[in-house]
Amino acid sequence: MTQRYQSWGRYPKASHQIQTIQWPEDLPNDLTKQIHGALPFGNGRSYGDCCLNDGGLLLDGRFRNRLLAFDAHSGILRCEAGVLLADILELMTPRGWFPAVTPGTKLLTVGGAIANDVHGKNHHRTGSFGDHVHRIGLLRSDGQQLICSPDENTDLFRATIGGIGLTGYILWAEFSLRPISNPYFDMETIRYGNVEDFFQLSSESDQDYEYTLAWLDCQGRGKNLGRGLFMRGNHAPFIPQAQWPKHASRQLNMPIDPPFTLINGLTLKAFNTLYYYKQIRRSQCACVHYDSFFYPLDAIDNWNRIYGPKGFFQYQCVLPQESGQDGIKEILKGIARSGQGSFLGVLKVFGDRQSPGLLSFPRPGSTLALDFPNRGKKTLTLLERFDTIVREAGGAVYIAKDARMSPSSFRHFYPQWQTFKSFVDPGFSSSFWRRVTEESS
Numbered sequence: 001m002t003q004r005y006q007s008w009g010r011y012p013k014a015s016h017q018i019q020t021i022q023w024p025e026d027l028p029n030d031l032t033k034q035i036h037g038a039l040p041f042g043n044g045r046s047y048g049d050c051c052l053n054d055g056g057l058l059l060d061g062r063f064r065n066r067l068l069a070f071d072a073h074s075g076i077l078r079c080e081a082g083v084l085l086a087d088i089l090e091l092m093t094p095r096g097w098f099p100a101v102t103p104g105t106k107l108l109t110v111g112g113a114i115a116n117d118v119h120g121k122n123h124h125r126t127g128s129f130g131d132h133v134h135r136i137g138l139l140r141s142d143g144q145q146l147i148c149s150p151d152e153n154t155d156l157f158r159a160t161i162g163g164i165g166l167t168g169y170i171l172w173a174e175f176s177l178r179p180i181s182n183p184y185f186d187m188e189t190i191r192y193g194n195v196e197d198f199f200q201l202s203s204e205s206d207q208d209y210e211y212t213l214a215w216l217d218c219q220g221r222g223k224n225l226g227r228g229l230f231m232r233g234n235h236a237p238f239i240p241q242a243q244w245p246k247h248a249s250r251q252l253n254m255p256i257d258p259p260f261t262l263i264n265g266l267t268l269k270a271f272n273t274l275y276y277y278k279q280i281r282r283s284q285c286a287c288v289h290y291d292s293f294f295y296p297l298d299a300i301d302n303w304n305r306i307y308g309p310k311g312f313f314q315y316q317c318v319l320p321q322e323s324g325q326d327g328i329k330e331i332l333k334g335i336a337r338s339g340q341g342s343f344l345g346v347l348k349v350f351g352d353r354q355s356p357g358l359l360s361f362p363r364p365g366s367t368l369a370l371d372f373p374n375r376g377k378k379t380l381t382l383l384e385r386f387d388t389i390v391r392e393a394g395g396a397v398y399i400a401k402d403a404r405m406s407p408s409s410f411r412h413f414y415p416q417w418q419t420f421k422s423f424v425d426p427g428f429s430s431s432f433w434r435r436v437t438e439e440s441s
């Protein structure tokens with residue numbers, strides 16, 4: 001298995017046959033006869049197995065990466081699905097346009113952004129990526145090419161947004177960019193003391209700030225439980241180009257693939273504490289480039305290697321507003337009790353809008369994301385316990401980050417899964433899909 005065809009968490013391991021898709025004709029015509037069928041592959045930035053098809057075929061569209069059309073009046077871009085968000089940023093920000101929604105990495109494809117209906121720091125204002133998609137060109141395993149939009153093949157459109165690659169191959173998509181006057185953000189970072197403070201800051205900020213998110217110190221205990229750095233920001237207003245702040249993009253690399261995880265109790269405590277106290281003042285304002293504002297982790301190539309060859313799990317859940325605070329506290333206390341720390345957590349309150357896809361993850365409430373080195377059964381048992389908390393609270397776990405949720409949890413978290421199932425292309429499958437539907441298929 002080459003390094004490209006794995007998930008970002010490097011768990012589970014999988015082996016594939018690879019078919020490059022540059023033109024629709026490259027799609028093999030006998031997919032329904034293939035064991036495990038085929039699955040589109042974007043750039044492997046999903047943490048778990050929704051981008052894997054162990055023992056089956058992966059359809060790699062990295063060469064389907066052309067920008068096809070741009071309407072400078074409406075801001076609607078049409079491009080092939082293998083285009084990276086990083087390329088769109090490079091080309092479009094100097095022309096005054098920015099993605100309406102961006103996740104915490106720019107190294108994902110447009111196909112991957114649609115298929116996981118990704119969200120970003122501005123969910124409370126602008127919803128998820130799928131909310132800005134107008135049309136999709138979808139290739140089905142029988143060779144049909146369908147246009148899906150809110151007016152055409154509407155149900156298939158709703159299934160394909162957040163459809164984890166199972167409804168067919170997205171050839172191209174049309175979606176909105178938003179106008180900007182420069183690539184900079186006015187950002188304020190506030191050190192806060194605990195979970196209650198986070199919710200207070202979040203509700204105070206959502207009205208005036210387009211982007212909000214907190215980094216948690218997962219080592220905080222007692223009255224410090226959930227303490228962290230709250231970040232809020234807006235696109236910077238017009239600044240003459242000569243006065244733009246300096247931006248030197250420095251790319252680092254994790255050069256080795258260590259034979260064991262470099263994350264242990266000591267490194268976790270040190271890192272979390274240092275991060276929490278990284279600014280001296282309680283509140284700090286800065287005008288920063290979009291790379292620092294959205295993509296700090298992209299500055300270190302292969303950072304996932306620090307977890308060693310067994311890989312790691314990212315756990316991201318959403319808890320409804322009513323039970324959010326208690327559920328988040330329970331999970332954070334569970335981390336403390338287990339002695340299995342997380343290398344920083346992320347906390348954000350989603351907006352109220354209904355997500356566009358049948359299997360979309362964002363829903364009203366607060367979302368918490370945590371990383372755990374893979375310590376086998378010990379870690380799996382802990383995450384299973386978190387699933388119980390999330391289930392009882394009426395929340396959900398994010399498919400893009402998952403490598404282990406049980407079939408029954410999946411059905412609880414995604415009650416529309418059976419409706420979705422009727423849109424799954426008979427020639428397509430994935431490791432994730434077989435894992436969560438095996439009891440019922």
Ligand SMILES: Cc1cc2nc3c(=O)[nH]c(=O)nc-3n(C[C@H](O)[C@H](O)[C@H](O)COP(=O)(O)OP(=O)(O)OC[C@H]3O[C@@H](n4cnc5c(N)ncnc54)[C@H](O)[C@@H]3O)c2cc1C
Nearest residue numbers: 042043044045046103104109111112115118119164165170
């Ligand atoms: C550092 C980091 C930060 C992240 N931050 C966020 C965040 O803030 N918010 C968030 O929502 N996510 C976040 N993610 C997750 C990431 O955005 C998603 O997992 C995204 O889907 C990855 O896209 P990809 O192009 O790498 O696709 P892959 O991971 O390769 O595939 C993802 C899914 O898309 C399907 N797919 C890919 N291409 C096509 C196609 N052409 N047609 C049909 N289906 C296709 C695949 O089959 C698979 O099911 C983050 C990931 C990382 C590594």
